[in-house]
Amino acid sequence: MKYEITKNFIEHNGKKLYQIKALKDFGDVYAGDLGGYIEKESNLSQEGYCWVYDEAKVYGYAKVYDNAEVSGNAEAYDNAEVYGNAYVRGYAQVSGNYKIGGFSVTNIGGKL
Numbered sequence: 001m002k003y004e005i006t007k008n009f010i011e012h013n014g015k016k017l018y019q020i021k022a023l024k025d026f027g028d029v030y031a032g033d034l035g036g037y038i039e040k041e042s043n044l045s046q047e048g049y050c051w052v053y054d055e056a057k058v059y060g061y062a063k064v065y066d067n068a069e070v071s072g073n074a075e076a077y078d079n080a081e082v083y084g085n086a087y088v089r090g091y092a093q094v095s096g097n098y099k100i101g102g103f104s105v106t107n108i109g110g111k112l
Contacts, residue, residue, distance in 0.1 A: 001046055002046050002047075003020045003021060003022050003046070004021050004023055005018045005020060005038065006018060006021050006034070010037055012057055013059075013077075015059050015060075016039070017037035017038060017039050017059055018037060018038060018039070019034055019035065019037055020034070020036065020037070020038060020052060022035065027049040027067075029051050035053055035054075036053055036054055036055060036058070036070065037052070037055070037057045037058070038052060039058070039059035039060065042061075044063075045064065045065035045066070047065065048066045049067040050066055050068045050082075050083075051069055051070075052064060052071075053071035054071050054073070055072070055073050056071050056075065057075045057077070058070055058075070058076045059075075060079070061078065062079065063080075063081050063083070064081075064082045064083070065081075065082075066084050067084065067085050068082040068085065068088075068100075068101075070082055070088045071087070071088070071089050072089045072090045072091065073091050074088045074091065074092045074094075075094070075095075076088060076094045077093075077094075078095040078097070080095050080098050081099040081101070082094060082099075082100050083101045086103070088100060
């Protein structure tokens, strides 16, 4: 396992989201680092270098996997997928059945 879900939580859009904590070093994440917020373990893969940083939130049936990153105040929710080497940053929101993959960089304030 590369991370655990902590007891630290926030309420967001009617969901209880828990902060994550790295259990080992990978990429630019070190054991003990606190990350962003997820609703459940299925939101963030235990494989690869994927990570949720800062105040970012991933919830619903959204998935972050491979080497993808969600950071800043970005959100991924509903059935969205962020994968490959994609970065979702800033205030971007990825929702619905939208998928961001490959080497994509999404750094906008709007909704996809």
